[in-house]
Amino acid sequence: MSKLRELSRETLFGAALLGLTYLAMLAGVITESWWTFAIGAAGSYAVDALLLHRLQDLAKLVQQIRLGITPRALLRQLLVLGLLITTTSATSTGIGMVLLAFLLLFGLQLVAGIAARMLRASRKLPVVTRNIDLEPLNIPDSPPMPLVREPMSRLLPLDAFLVFGVVGYVALGSAWIVAAGAVLTLGVTVLALLMLAWHIRRARTIPSPEQVMEFTQSWLDSYRPEVVLYFSGSADSAYQVNMWLDTMARLPRRGIIVLRERVIAAQLAPTSVPVLCVPTSTDLMALDFGPARVALYPANTGKNIHMLRNPVIKHVFIGHGDSDKIASVNPFSKVYDEVWTAGRAGLDRYVRAQVGVRTDEIVEVGRPQLDAIRTDTAPNAVRTVLYAPTWEGWTDEPGNTSLTDAGPTLIARLLKAEPGVRVLYKPHPFTGIRSAQARRAHQKIVALLEAANKAAGHGEPDTRELAALDRRLAVFDDDRGATDEAHNSREEGRTDPGIIAEAAALVDDWHRVYWKGRPDTAHLVIQGPRPSLYSCFDQADLLISDISSVVADFVATEKPYAITNCEGITHEEFRVKHPTSSAAYMLLPDGKGLDTALAAVHLREADELAEQRRALRTYLLGPSDVTSMSRFTAAVDDLYTRAADLRPLTPLGGETPAGLSRP
Template sequence: MDLLSTARGARSRATSRVAAGLLRTGSWVRARLRAAATPRVPLDLSGRDAAPVAVFFTGGPHVRYQLLQWLPVLDELRTHHEVVIVAREPEDVAGLRTDIPVLVAPTLGDLHAVYEQLGVKVVLYPNNALGNFQSLVYRDALHVHVNHGESDKVSMVSNQAKAYDRVVVAGQAAVDRHARALLEFDVARLVVCGRPQLDLPRDPLLAAARPGVSTVLYAPTWTGEDASNNYTSVDVYGPTIVREALAGGFRVVYKPHPRVTTTQDPAVEAGHRAVLAAIEESRRDDPGRDSRVLLDGDVLGTFDGVDVLVADVSSVGLDFLYLRPDAPILLTDRRDDAAALRLAAPVSQVAHVVDATTVADVGTLLEQALEHDPHARERAAVRAYYFGSERGESLVRFREFVERCMDDRDVAVAGRDG
């Protein structure tokens, strides 16, 4: 490909991202205009139980997956302390299936009324949406960022962490990541809790493969908001990965990030469609192999039914490392920079790397990973570096952390108010 074609492709992808951003902005503006035109109905909090823990969620329906993964953890927390979910926009939580009380606070006054009248002591934030700063104005609670995954993406670390009283991270890898990237950041704000979501049972999404057939899970991420956060392999390697795996006799399960399916990037859309076509062809030619596409459901529910994972730099690879340390991982590198990948993503040191030099041999890499698994022994140490806890510990650590925050808040308020 010549430089002119490369530049045109980059410009096209950038234009698509800008267009997607404008569409989301337009949706937000329309929502605000509708809200402004809707007659004001006073927020009725009468009869509501006190809730010392609130989860503030904003950002739009397209990022609701960030909240959904926390619901089972919040259900467990709620067996000890009442929890409430608070949003500013009705569409952010419309149709949310949960027994946790959900409140919509359209105005800043409503939001503060919820916190004050329900006695909220700790506010949890599953993302870094701009609207979080409206909630951070409230002074009588501790504000805790819990994020929505653990990964080596650039987006996992930003100066927005400085806005919160505490930041929950999975393990030492995240602590080191923040220490390397941020200027004058107090790492004492970071609290290691593991990944409580991973300690909860999940309904399996996959039946066993037929005898003699190994299952490959290809679970790529999306493009991110900008080039530095783009780790997807769908456009550069996806179709080749899937075709080579199918040619090698593997059952392939394709479970892309939800935002791959709604991408505005032409190259990613084309790659996604090519993957779908390859799997559909396999299902016609060899239906008993049961290769399949999973666009819904929790990716964690697939892990017990697969033998090897092919993933990008994302939370999926690390979640798999935690839950299936016995199974090999292939990690993609769209930038073809092995040295940078090893520094930015330590998990790559215990994974086979798929890049421009190896993608054509993915079938061979998969066979080698399953037959010899040269990284098996080292995966345990890397897993401990990322998570620092065993299965079952994270849920307890997270609940105890929230309870400490509640106590710390009470002490701080008493000290402030004399």
């Protein structure tokens, strides 16, 4: 599919509007019509604001085709000079003075851009932290973010006073309008430059990157971490580490969360555990984590190697959910000392896959996140079906997701089901990032549910109370950009248990208000971190999903679930290939089998797979007579003890022990 066809309507509208504004200015110059030019100029400034604050996709596109803010500003100035030149009353001296003002403005803006870059560099620490006291670093308050975040997008439009001063002169013939515009434009630019210089001077109190890393090592020496949760990933994968924060906080051993991407640090959920984000590999590999002997990895990524090279630490892959997907038996798992799975199913997967992971390296630890999962269902007026398909994956293997082959068909049949059911649709966060077909299927499902709600007379819910909770939660959510990283790290330097408890209480209130504010019969499209997947589990009487960790987690509820077989094989072959489907009601892409699954929800005696689900729960997640958290804690303690009992190894880069020689 071409790039043009993938552009959203909003992006195409913005591109058309941008082109029209410059055509209007050009038309004003050609026809000597000052008001036509003024309309075009005003529109161009409005589009600049939209590109900065809303039309980010279009902003990236125009930047790629070399129509960024700088060439657009220069073109606008060239056009207004053209308008001035075509005016009969304009003198060569006046035109020269206006040109000189634009040149002076360009020089000031160039210096301001360099100063903004210097300010960003002076305040960019080599680490991003949370729950680590940075008071010794003497970090001053953040400068206003418009000064450091895309400063040219804010500085260049300041030529508006001078541009409209020229238009005013053309319209009214008064030279003082041009002079006033020039003074305002140059004055505001100089003021911005002075503010930048002041903040650069204040930032001189921040130690050098080398000194910051020395401080970081000193803090590690005093804190003496024992367990490391290490994570690296893309911006949309933060959920993979967030799901382990509570588990880390409940471990009795001193823990630390080590991240590699600044964007992940900004999206990390509230936690009482110290957080250390070290983007540069050499900085991370130079750190000594002291008594730390266990490192836990929720994801397989290339940057894991920078921690894996530490020989005094035992490295454990814990993943971000068990499933029968091929990703759950990644051969990369061989690099870890141990692989921890929820139940026996995880061990059997590796045995079948034969990817080199030995059975004595696999430890069953349960799934701590599921300890609080409920087995009952919210008392809704109608039965609720949760459709939570996984995403399309990086390959085109059949059956990666039911969304493309069966999603809209399943939703259409659910909307016509008798007795009626309510549908909750919660797609995977990655849905549509690779496949246009998946995006179209998602959009069709959203349209079907919106049309069904409209036909049933369901209007928009009252979201005022929810919006108030959102505003309060925004304080705890990912970085909103009001201050810079250094300021945020300083402010979040000390753990306040009360804040963590307040955030948890607000999340609970948010979920209560959300579900209370939606009619029991209204269909819902649920995206983003809230409502959470487990909150949707509480509402659901039936899950329809694919081969993913969602199924394994839902099995903990012991409620009926269905899986769509889109692989073109028999249901018997499917169950053998994917053991998590052994207690599922099987569906075909055309929806065949859905009536049987719905019958199991409406009539308990029609639920033929209840006993199989209970057995599957133990197989997938381990025994239910002991909490997963206690099993997980015991596994950490056991591995830590075994690692600590080993003979200490030479630290990376350290001296060779006596009696040994280097080759």
